[in-house]
Amino acid sequence: MDTSNSHGIVNVPPSLSYFCVYNPSLGGIDDSQGDQILYYTSKRTVPMDVKIRQVGLAQGLYELFSIAAPYCRVFSPTKPCENVHTQKNRLAFYEPEPDYWIHISIELGYVKKVTKDKEGKPKTTIDYLDSNLHDSGVKRMLELGYEMYRIFNxxxxxxxxxxxxxxxxxxxxxxxxxxxxxWDFEKTELTKTVDGILYMPLSDSAESQIMSFINQVQSDYEFISDMFVIWQNKLVYRGNGAIPVNNVRGIWRHLVSYIAERDEHDREIENSRKSKEAEKASTFMSFTRNISGSNLFSYFSSSTTPKVSPSTSPTNSTSYNPSFQPLEPNGSSSLLSPSTQIFIPGPSNFLLGPTNLHGPDEDIQPVKVYLSKNSSGSSIRTVNHQHDVKHDVDESDIEEYYLVAYKQNALTLVFFIPLNPLEGSAKIQEMVFYRSFHNYLSSQSEEIIKILNENHEKTKKLGRTDIDKEYRYLFFNKMTLAVKSSLYPFSSNGSLISSSKGLTITSEMAHALCELHEDLERYPQLTEIYTRSSTNFWIVGKRSEGRVLYIVVPKKEASLAEVEDDVRRITAIYFSGNNIF
Structure with a gap:
């Protein structure tokens, strides 16, 4: 959205120009060049000949800077060209599979000013904000897009x-x-570039009980090959290790959005229930104050008599079709008899699975995921640019699963059911299985909810609140993709929101953090970087054995030696033994 102020300055944020997926090998001759474009979208209507020229330019730029120009190898001897900066646009390229390219063009944000020249005439100047759009953030957007697409398609x-x-x-x-x-191109901050998983640490006793529960479930339902356990959007258990960590992150991210949607729906249902109870109580009080022998008949015959019926129920604002569940009567205070209970929309406990346990089998639409069998690597790319070797996609490395997710209170259980053997594939097509599974999980999960809630309360008491308030930091483990951050607090749906307590991360700080991250990524031999901003706050990046810690130190008058002491104190907490959280 464009913004302007009283001084005639207009700020325009960056925006999408066009996005496409193409494969040059599919359009070799002039008449079939359009066949290489597999998907294209833009903010404006674009004819096919323009699309072909844009894709051709992208290929030409990539070849120019990555292959055809040896002098460019001086700056990047092992990595191909991934970004091209122009005055008005940022072009980014990503080849996730051999010959398949994801390409995006972003129109840079700019500031438009109206000033006067030497003769006093109005003069308009436009300054394009190239430095406000970070290459690492754009790259992560493209990688995330492919990562999510690949898992579910x-x-x-x-x-x-x-x-x-x-x-x-x-x-x-x-x-x-x-x-x-x-995509919000204005917010390519570090928390989006360093894209990790929120884990919840467990005490030894809690971990033992959770594992006992998981083993029991997989013993009772042998066709379930793996499980995730999520508590309040944090991953508690990520399976037996057979699922690659990138796939774990993608599925967790996908489910967090479902959980947030369900929680919002549940809040609407609860607010509707409270509103109806208040309305009934108000009606009853009004009735007892005004009722008399003279107006009794007129009261019941009035057209304004409050009525409660299914038609006054709130509509479902989510994407699924809810079943109907009765509200429990609230004892003797209820004005309605059991035969006139209010029915309001309410989903089944399955986030992924049937939305109505009383529906026919045809209503079941199982979710299929495509996961890699290779659990050792964290990367899902199949292109090795360092040696210019392209590996074909190995179909035998792809494992297809059905995904079922069940939510009860703050607990979400995720089940992976292979397409083969056929026992599990057949069962998840039958509503009778989900009814039985619901009864089983609802009774078994009560104790797990209690254990996780107690563990959560203990974790909060052990939290490093002094550091969280005094500093801002982000910790990331590249091996497990575990992330812990106090840059911004996490909202209920797992996204990041601005902080209202302690140090506030300004746009200048966010920009400096991204630049420091890009420097660490560009120079892998570096283990730490200290930098001071123009407004005198310190930003530190420290790396050790696949783990990296970014810290904002808001001490304007502190010397480098004092900042180093602060960093040593913080790293003693996050880099000592297994105490990474």
Missing amino acids: GPFEYTVRTAGIKTLKNKLEEFFANWVFE
Whole structure:
């Protein structure tokens, strides 16, 4: 959104110019060049010849700076060109699979000023804000897009081999049509670039009881090959290690949005219930004050008599179709008899699974995911640019699962059911299984909820609140993708919101953090960087054995030696033994 002030200065944020997925090998000759474009979207209507020219320019720039120009290797001997900066645009390229490219063009934000020249005539100047858009943040957006797409749709080449080009185009359209336009290019801060998983640490006793519960579930339902346990949006248990950590992150991120949606729906239902109870109580009090022999008949015959019926129930604002569940009567204070209970919309406990346990089998739409069998690597890329080697997608490395998620209070249980053997695949198509599974989980999970709640309370008491208030930090473990941050507190849906307590991260601080991160990534031999801003706050980046810690020290008058003492104190907490949290 454009913003302006009283001084005639207009600020325009960065925005999407166009986004596309293409494969040059699919359009070799002039008449078929358009065939290489598998998906394209832009903020404006663009004819096909312009799309072809844009894709051709992208290929030319990549070849110029990465392959055809040896002098460019001086700056990046092992990495290909991933970003091109122009005066008005930022172009980014990402090849997640051999010959399949994800390409984006972003219109830079700018500041437009109206001034006067030497003769006093109005003069308009435009300053494009190239430095406000960080390459690392844009790169992570493209990687995340592919990561999420691959989990829920399979690799591009896998789809072409098994279902054809047309199916791939349809899947790309369904996935990216809305997803691309949700990107906020103004907020490419460090917390989005360093994209990790929120874990909840467990005490030894809690971990033992959770594992006992998991083993019992998988013993009773042998076709369930793996499980996740999530508590208040934090990952408690990430499975037996067979699922690659990138896939774990993608599924966790996907489920957090479902959990937030369900929590919002539940809050609406609870607020509606309280509102109806208040309305009934108010009606009853008014009735007892005004009722008399003379107006009794007129009261009941009045057209304004409050009524409660299913038609006054709140509508469902979420994407699923809820079942109907009765509200429990509130004892003797209720004005309604059991035969006139209020029915309001309410979903089943399954986040992924049937929305109505009393529906037919045809209403079940199982969610399928495509995961890699290789659990040792954290990267899902299949292109090795260092040696210019491209590996074909190995279909035998892809494992297909059905995903079922069950939520009770703050607990979410996630189940992975392989397509083969067929026992589990058949059961999740039957409503009778979900009814039985619901009864089983609702009775078994009560004790787990109690254990996790107690563990959560103990964790809060042990929290380092003094450091959280005095400093701002972000910790990231590249091996487990675990992240812990006090830069911004996390909201209920796992996203980050501005802080109202302690030090506030300004736009200048956020910008400096991103620049420091990019420097650490650019020079892997560095283990720590100290930098001081123009407003005299300190920002530190420290790296050790796959773990990195970023710290904002808001002590303007502190010397480098004093800041180093502060950093040593903080790293003693986060880098000592297994105490990474």
